[in-house]
Amino acid sequence: MTETLQFTLNDIDVRVTVDSDRMLLWVLRTDLGLTGTKYGCGEGYCGSCTVLVENQAVRSCQTPVKEIEGKNVVTIEGLLKDGKPHPVQKTFMEHDAFQCGYCTPGMIINACSLLHENPRPSKQQIVDGMENNLCRCGAHKRILEAVQSASKELVGGR
C-alpha cells in the first residue's frame, strides 16, 4: 500500500511516499540514495544490510519500511559526524579490519549496536554478537580486535 511515512534518518527528518510493504534496504538504497547499506543475501542470513533502528541492529532486508514509521534510523553514512569517523569506524581502519569492504558497513553498524547494549563485552560476547554477520574475505580476526579496541575507546579506557 502506498503511504507517506516519516522517520528520522541520520539525524534528518525524512518523509517518503512508498509502498510501505517494501523492505527498508531498497528504500534506503534506491529511493533515498544511501548505498552504504549493502545487499548480501536478502533473507536475513548475512548482516550486510544492517542498520540501526532506535540504536538496535536491524536487518533492513527483512524490515518493511512501514515498521520504521516515527523511528530513528542510522545507516553507515550517519556515523560520520562533522567529517569525523565514529570510534568503531576509526578502530576498523586502525586494525585494517576489512579487505573488500563489502561486509564492513553491516559489521560496523552491528558492532555499534552491540557496544550500545553492552559497552564492555567480553571476547566471547563479541563473537556471539557478531556471529551472524558474514565476511567472505576472512577479516574476522581483525574485526574482533577492532570491536575490542572500540569498546575501550568508548568507555574511555585509553
Add this chain to the structure above:
Amino acid sequence: MNNNELLELGFDAAAPLQLNRRKFLQITGSGLVLLFTVGETTPLLAEPQGGNLPTDFNAFLKIGEDGRVACYTGKIEMGQGVNTSLGQMLAEELDISIDNVDMVMGNTDLCPWDRGTWGSQTTRQFGPALRQAGAEARMVLLEMAADRLNVPVNALAVKDGVVYVQSNKQNNVSYAELTKGKRIERRVTGTAKVKSPSEFNIIGKSFKRRDGMEKVTGKAQYTGDLHFPDMLYAAILRPPAHGAQLTSVDVTEARNVEGAEIVQDGDFIAVLHKYPDVAQSALSKIKATFGPSPYTTDDKTIFDHLLKSAGEPRVIASDGNLQAGEENSATVFEHTYFDGYKAHSPMEPHAAVVKIEGDKATVWASTQSPFGTKEQVARELGFPSENVTVIAPYLGGGFGGKGGNPQALEAVRLAKLTGKTVQVAWTRADEFFMDSFRPAAVVKIRSGLAKNGGMSFWDFNVYFAGTRGSEHFYTIPHHSIRFYSAPRGTNAHPFATGAWRAPANNTNTFARESQIDIMATRAGADAYEFRMRNLRDEKMKRVLKAAAEKFGWKPAKSPSGRGYGIACGEDAGTVVATMVEVAVDKASGEVKVKRVVCAQDMGLVINPEGATIQMEGCITMGLGYALREDIHFENGEIHDLNFDTYEIPRFSWLPEIETVILNNPNEAPQGGGEPAIVTMGGAIANAIYDAVGARIFQMPMIPERVKAAMPKG
C-alpha cells in the same frame, strides 16, 4: 590460470590496446610520462596498430605538474590491497610519500590493456616493471634537476619529491617544478637501477589500507551502488535446474505490476523496474514451466561420473620407473581422495550496469577482467571494441569467480532491447545458481615406503581439480603425476566450474599431505620429522621449521590425541607450511580448529601488514572448504541457494591465528593472496587423525564423515 581456462572464460588474450593517441594525450596532459611493459603483453599487443597509437606498452605512470605521481593499470582492487602495495613500490623508487601516489585502476578508457587480476600475478609480474619505471622516472628527474641546479647528478639526493644538492639542502627543486609546463614522454629502457633492499624506506614497511576511509564510511562504490536517472533494475528468470528448457510461460500478472517492463527474448526473460525489489517481486509473478534437466548426477554420484568421464591423462611430471619403485617398497599405500564443489560466494554478488549511447557503450561491472569484459561486450553488441568502455569499481570479493562476466552480457542484452540504462545485480540465489564452482575432484595416489625408510615411489593421479599444486617437493626416486579431465569438447560437470582461490591447489595439497601423513604414521615417525627427512626443497624445510618453532611442535607418534596436524604447500611461487590444533567431539564428529600457525616465504614482502592480512584471510576462508562448504545438487538443481545451507566461516569458528613471514628480501616478490589457503584442508585432516585416529578422505570434513571414520570400539 592457464590459457585453456582463459579460453573457457571467453577471453581474447590478444585483444589490442585501444587507448588512442588523442585520448592518451588528454589523460596524461603535461608532465613526465613513463611508458612501460609488463611481461604479459601478447605478440599482437606489441605490434603497432597503425597510426600513432601507443601500443607497445601496457602500463604507464605520470609525474604531474602538481608533483603527484599517477600509475595507470588495468588491474583491479578486490580486497587484496594491491592499491596500497603498488603505491608503496612506486613511492619507494621515486622517493616520494605514498600519499602522493594515485593508482588509477580497472578503467579500460584510462588504463592500458591488462589480462586480468588473478593467479597472484599483480605483485609478481607487475611489481618489478612498476619499480623499474619508477626508478627510471627518478633518473630522468635527477638529470633534469642536475641541469637546472647546475651540478652533476651524483651530487643530488631526493626526499619527498624534492631534489636537493647534498652539500646544500637549500639548493633544491621539486618534481612538480621540474615537470611544470613540459611534456616529456619516455619509454622505460631498463637502464636505471632499482633500489636494493638495504636502501628501502617504504618497501617492507607496513602500511594501512589506503581505501580505509571510503570503506568504513559506506562511500566506497561497488557496481550495484551506481545509479542513473533512466536506469532500470533487472530481475531475470532462471530455470530450476541447469539445462532445463522453458516449456511455457505466462507473464500477464507480472506485466500488471505498475512500472514493470517485461523483456522476453526467446528463453531469456526478465522484468525491469526502477526499483530492484519491485522487479524481483514482479518476477515471482511469472508462471513458467520447464522441462527436465538432462543431468542425472548428484553430489554423491558425481565422483563415479567424473572418473568415468575422464579422458586420456596429461603427464605433468615423471621421473624414474614406478614399477622399479614399487618393487623396492616395503609397504605400498593406495588411497583415493574426494573433494566436492565449492561456491565462491563473495559477499557482493555479480553486478553490472550498462549504458548504450548511439554506437558507444559504457559498462560498470564487478569483474576481475575489465579488458576481457570489454571484448565480450563489443562482440555481443557488434561494436568495434574501442567504442566500449569498461570500468571496474571496487569489487566486493572475487576469489576467481569474477573472471567470466555473464551478468555484464545479460545487462548488455537488456540495455539493447529496452534502450535504457540497465543494472543487473544478481540475487544471492542467482549467484549460487550461476557461479562457476570450484570443480569436484578425485585424487588417486599410490605410493611406497622403501625398505630403508625413505619414500620409494609416488603415483599421483588427479581427476578434474586441475594441475596447480599437483607436484610434490619430497625426495622420491620414482614418480609420476598425471592430470585427467574430460576429453576435448565434452563437459563432465552439470554446471560451470572455474578458478577458485588457488585453483586446484587446495584439493591437490589435501590429498598429497594426507598421503604423506599416512606414510609417516605407518613408518612410525613423527609427521614433522618424517617431512624434514624427506623434503627435497631447502626453502620448504626452512619454512616448516619456522612454523614448528612458532607452534612449539613436539614429536609424537600419531594419533597422539593432541589433535596436531601439518601440511606443506607451494602456490604462486610462495612456499607455505601450516600447523593446526583441533578438538574433535567424539560423540558428534564436530571439529573445532583451535589454533593455526602458518609460515610462508614469499620473497620480498612489500607490505608486511597487507601480506599478513591476506594470510589471515586465507586461513579463515580455508576453514570453510575444509570443514563445511559443499554444493548439494541433484539432476542439475542446486540445493544451496543461500547462506542458510551453504555454510561459510563465522566468528565462532575463528581459531587463534599466528603468522610468520620469512625474511627473504633478496628474492623477487611472490604471490600472497592465495598460498596460505592451500594447506588448510590437509593440515586439518591430519590433525583430526592425530586427535581421534579418524582418517578423512573427503572434503568437506563434516561431522558425519568424521564420525563414520572414527575407529570402532
